[in-house]
Amino acid sequence: MTNLGRRQFFHSAIIGAATFAVPGFASEIIFRSGTGNPQGDGPSPHLLARAKSALETHRSRIRVTDRLAIADFSKPSREPRFYIVDLKSGKATSFLVAHGKGSDPSHSGWVQSFSNTHGSEATSAGAYMVGDTYFGQYGESRRLLGLEPQNDQAEARAIVIHPAWYVNKSLIQEQGKIGRSQGCFAFAQSDIGHILQQVAPGTLLFADKA
Numbered sequence: 001m002t003n004l005g006r007r008q009f010f011h012s013a014i015i016g017a018a019t020f021a022v023p024g025f026a027s028e029i030i031f032r033s034g035t036g037n038p039q040g041d042g043p044s045p046h047l048l049a050r051a052k053s054a055l056e057t058h059r060s061r062i063r064v065t066d067r068l069a070i071a072d073f074s075k076p077s078r079e080p081r082f083y084i085v086d087l088k089s090g091k092a093t094s095f096l097v098a099h100g101k102g103s104d105p106s107h108s109g110w111v112q113s114f115s116n117t118h119g120s121e122a123t124s125a126g127a128y129m130v131g132d133t134y135f136g137q138y139g140e141s142r143r144l145l146g147l148e149p150q151n152d153q154a155e156a157r158a159i160v161i162h163p164a165w166y167v168n169k170s171l172i173q174e175q176g177k178i179g180r181s182q183g184c185f186a187f188a189q190s191d192i193g194h195i196l197q198q199v200a201p202g203t204l205l206f207a208d209k210a
Contacts, residue, residue, distance in 0.1 A: 042092040043070045043083045044210035051085075051206035054127035058147050061129055063202030069130070071097055071185060071207035073111040073123065077104075077178045082185070084198045093198075095191050098167050099123045100183035109177030111209065116146075116153050121182045124151035124159065125208040130199055131155075138162040142196060144185070144205065151207075161185045161199065163192035 042048070051068045059065065068085045075081040080094035102122030103111045115122035124146060131143035141162035146154035164186035166179025179186075185205070187195050199205065 041094070043072050043085065044074070047072055047206070047208060047210050048085065050208065051204065054147070054206055055204050058127060058129065058204065061147070062204045064200055064204070067198065067203065069199045069203055069205040071205070072210060073099060073207060074209040076109045078109060078172045078176055082187070095195065096167050096178060096188055098164060098178055098181045098186035101180040102183065104180055107177070107180060114150070116150055118153060118157055123183055123207065124154055126151035126206070128154060128205040128207070130161070130201055130203040130205055132201055133196065136162065138164060140192065140196060142199070142201070157183060159183050161187070161195065163187055163189045165189065
């Protein structure tokens with residue numbers, strides 16, 4: 001196939017003033033380092049700096065201070081964009097994570113907006129404290145407490161960490177993106193054990209766009 005032919009397989013998703021190339025066919029997708037791969041790229045320096053600042057701001061409430069969890073919603077859902085950062089070594093491990101339906105109504109695979117409103121089914125940006133573990137409809141999950149005005153309804157909205165069938169590479173191969181949550185941070189079944197182990201109660205989770 002010629003380069004021109006390949007370009008014709010792509011269409012654009014317009015989000016705000018920016019234009020993003022979205023693969024039209026699964027064969028056109030180039031996978032970065034996959035879910036759970038410690039050799040993946042790290043979070044953006046800008047988001048890492050903001051997460052570290054949030055850690056200092058909320059240090060009196062945060063018990064785990066040697067690592068951070070960062071969700072970079074500047075990236076599409078087909079890419080591993082949830083990072084667990086070891087602050088001592090500087091290494092990061094990346095995972096797939098879903099965003100909320102209300103943040104992406106057209107199911108483009110990109111976060112278009114954030115919301116803290118009940119019933120919005122949207123993802124909220126900001127710093128969270130990871131809470132206790134519980135067993136819900138998705139299995140072993142973990143509560144989240146929003147630490148800022150833009151996400152302070154997270155606990156009341158039942159925004160949590162949980163596994164989900166719709167977060168997997170097979171869906172990416174089929175449709176170029178993973179599924180959407182109701183605002184929760186949803187992970188692949190194969191990753192949730194590692195996520196719950198590393199993103200322990202008392203850890204700071206920071207979510208936003210770079």
